[in-house]
Amino acid sequence: MSVGFKAVQWSREKLIYDAILLAGVTLYILAFIGISYRIAPPKDLPEAIDVRIRAFGTCAFFMLTIILSIGPLARLYPWFRKLLFNRRHFGVLTFIIALAHAWFMIEWYEAQGNLPNLLAELTKWSDYGKFIGFPFKVIGFAALLILFLLAATSHDFWLSFLSPPVWKWLHMMLYVAYALVVLHVALGIMQYDQNPLIPLMLAASFALVTVLHLVAGWRERATDRGTAAASDGWIAAGAPSAIPDKGAVIVVAPGGERIAVFRDGFEIGALTNLCSHQNGPIGEGRIIDGCVTCPWHGWQYRLSDGCAPPPFTEKLATYPVRIRNGVVEIDPRPLPPGTPASIHMPS
Amino acid sequence: MRRAHRTAHRVLWPALALLVGIAFAMSLVLRAPPPAPAPPAAVEGQR
Numbered sequence: 001m002s003v004g005f006k007a008v009q010w011s012r013e014k015l016i017y018d019a020i021l022l023a024g025v026t027l028y029i030l031a032f033i034g035i036s037y038r039i040a041p042p043k044d045l046p047e048a049i050d051v052r053i054r055a056f057g058t059c060a061f062f063m064l065t066i067i068l069s070i071g072p073l074a075r076l077y078p079w080f081r082k083l084l085f086n087r088r089h090f091g092v093l094t095f096i097i098a099l100a101h102a103w104f105m106i107e108w109y110e111a112q113g114n115l116p117n118l119l120a121e122l123t124k125w126s127d128y129g130k131f132i133g134f135p136f137k138v139i140g141f142a143a144l145l146i147l148f149l150l151a152a153t154s155h156d157f158w159l160s161f162l163s164p165p166v167w168k169w170l171h172m173m174l175y176v177a178y179a180l181v182v183l184h185v186a187l188g189i190m191q192y193d194q195n196p197l198i199p200l201m202l203a204a205s206f207a208l209v210t211v212l213h214l215v216a217g218w219r220e221r222a223t224d225r226g227t228a229a230a231s232d233g234w235i236a237a238g239a240p241s242a243i244p245d246k247g248a249v250i251v252v253a254p255g256g257e258r259i260a261v262f263r264d265g266f267e268i269g270a271l272t273n274l275c276s277h278q279n280g281p282i283g284e285g286r287i288i289d290g291c292v293t294c295p296w297h298g299w300q301y302r303l304s305d306g307c308a309p310p311p312f313t314e315k316l317a318t319y320p321v322r323i324r325n326g327v328v329e330i331d332p333r334p335l336p337p338g339t340p341a342s343i344h345m346p347s
Numbered sequence: 348m349r350r351a352h353r354t355a356h357r358v359l360w361p362a363l364a365l366l367v368g369i370a371f372a373m374s375l376v377l378r379a380p381p382p383a384p385a386p387p388a389a390v391e392g393q394r
Contacts, residue, residue, distance in 0.1 A: 132377045168352050175359055179367045186374040194381045203371065210364040217357040224353060257350055279348060 017086040021093060025063070029055045049108045054189075056101035058201075061185065063094040064178050065205040072216035078284070078295075085297050088154040091174075095151035098144055105137070136188035143180035146173050156277075164279040175213075182206050226254035234322070234329040237261040240268060240345055243328065246287040253332030258283065259319055261330060262292055262303050269303040269342030270319035270330045282316070305340040318342075 032055040042048040067090050073080035109118045118137075121127075127135050150171055152158075159167045182202060190198050227235045237243065237251050243263040250273055252258050258273035260283025271292060273283045280296035287293065291300035291309060301308050306316035315337035319330050323345065335341055348356070 131373060132379075165349055165352070168348065169355075172352065172355065172359070175363060179363050182367050183370055183374075186371050190374060191378050199371075199375055206367060206371070210360060213356070213360040214364070217353070217360060220353050221357060224350060274349065279352075281348075 014086050014089070018089055021090060025059060025093065025097065028059050028062070032058065045111045046108055049104055049111055053101060053104045053108060056097050056104060057185075057189075060094055060098040060101055061181060061205070063090065063097060064174075064181060065209055067091055067094060068174065068178055068209045069212055072212035075216040075219065076212070081295050091147075092151045092154050095144075095147040098147055102140065102144055132187070132191060134187050136184050139180050139187065140184040143177045143184060146177040146180070150174060150177075159278060164274070164277070168279060178206075178209065223250065223258070224252060226252040226256065229253060229332065230329070233333070234324075234331050237270075237328040237330055239326055240323065240328055243268065248283040248285075248292075250281075250283040251330055251332075256332050259330055259332065260292075261321070261328060262287060264290070264303050266345045266347050267303060267342050268321055268323075268328055268345065269306075270321050271301065271303070271306050272317040272319075272334060274316075275299050276314040276316060304342045305338055307338045 033051055036051045036054070042051060067087060070080060070083045070087055070090075074084045106115070106118065109115045122135055122138060124135070127133050150173065153162070153167065153170060162170065185198070185202050190202065229235045235251050235253055237249055240263060243249050243261060245263055245265065248260040248262040250258050250260055258281075259270050260273045260281075261268065261270045262283075264287045271282060273281055275282050275294040275296065277294065277297055277299045280294045280299075282292060282294050282301075285293045285295040287303065288300070290302075292303050293300050299308070299314065300312075301314070301316050306318045308314040317334035317337045318339050318341035319332065319334055320341055321331075321343050322329050323343070
C-alpha cells in the first residue's frame with residue numbers, strides 16, 4: 001500500500017525475514033560443501049565445481065519445497081502466515097540460487113574444455129524419444145525459465161499491471177516448475193548416482209508438498225460449495241453474535257465469489273473476500289485501528305464503504321446487509337467498489 | 348485466490364501428483380543397476 005512509487009517497501013519485518021533467509025542459504029551451502037570435501041575431497045577443478053553444482057541445486061530444490069509448502073500451511077495453520085508476507089523475496093532468492101546451479105554446470109563443461117559437448121547433448125534429437133536418457137538438462141532449463149519469469153514479475157508493478165487474477169495465474173506456473181525440477185533430478189543425477197538419499201529426498205519432498213496442497217484444496221472445497229440463498233436471493237450469515245467482534249465470517253453464494261461479513265462492535269458490513277492487492281483472503285483478517293486488515297500484507301479498508309483510508313485510494317466491492325428475524329443476511333450482488341453499505345445494530 | 352484459481356488448483360495437483368509419481372517410479376525402476384564390484388582375481392591382476 002503506497003501513495004508513491006518505491007522499488008521495495010522495506011520494513012523491519014522484511015529485513016529480519018531476508019536476513020534469516022540469507023543466513024539459512026549461506027549456512028546450507030557452506031555445510032554442504034564442507035561435508036562433501038570432508039567425505040570425498042575433490043581431486044581436480046571439475047570435481048570441485050561438481051560439489052558446487054550439487055550444493056546450489058539441492059538448496060534451490062529445498063527452497064522451492066518450502067515455498068510451495070507455505071501457501072497450504074498458511075491455509076491450514078494461521079501461524080504460517082508469518083512466512084507468507086515476504087514469500088516473493090524467498091522466490092527471487094530461489095531463482096538466483098537455481099541460476100548459480102546452472103552457471104556452475106556451464107563452468108563444469110568449460111573447465112574441461114568441453115563446452116561444445118553441452119550443445120551436442122542438448123541437440124541430440126534421438127535422445128528426446130527416450131525416457132531414461134532424455135536430456136534432463138533441458139527440463140532443468142525449462143524450470144529455470146519459469147522461475148525467471150516469476151522472479152521478474154515478483155513486484156507490485158507487475159501485480160498492478162497484469163491485475164491480481166492474471167498475476168496469480170502466472171504464478172501458479174510454479175507448480176509446473178516444481179514438477180519439472182523433480183523430473184530433472186529423477187532423470188538426471190538419480191540415474192548416475194546410486195546414493196539412496198537422492199530418491200528418498202526427492203520422493204519425501206514431493207509427497208509433502210502434494211499432500212499439503214491436496215488437503216488444503218479439499219478443505220477449501222467445502223467453503224466453495226456455497227450457502228443456499230433465500231427466495232429473494234439473500235444469503236444468511238448467522239446471528240450477529242456469531243460473527244466474532246473485529247473479525248468476520250465468510251459466506252459464499254452458490255457459484256459466486258466469497259464474501260467477508262465483518263462485525264466491529266455494533267457495525268456490520270460485507271466486503272468482497274478479495275484484497276485489491278493480491279486477492280488475499282480479507283475475511284481471515286481482523287479489524288485493526290478501525291480498519292479491515294488483510295492477513296497477507298496488511299492492506300487496510302474501512303468497513304463502512306470498503307475504501308482504503310486516505311491518502312490511499314484502493315476500494316473493495318461492498319454488499320448490502322440487513323438483519324431479518326435476528327439473522328444477518330447479505331445480498332450477494334456486489335455494489336460498485338467504495339459504496340457505503342454497512343449497517344448499525346441497535347445497541 | 349479467486350474461485351477459478353481454487354478450482355484449477357484442485358484439478359492441477361492430483362494431475363501433477365499422478366504424472367510425477369508415475370515418472371518418478373519409472374525412473375527408479377528403469378535406472379541402471381549399480382556396477383558390480385570387480386572380482387578378486389581382477390583386482391589382484393590390476394595390482
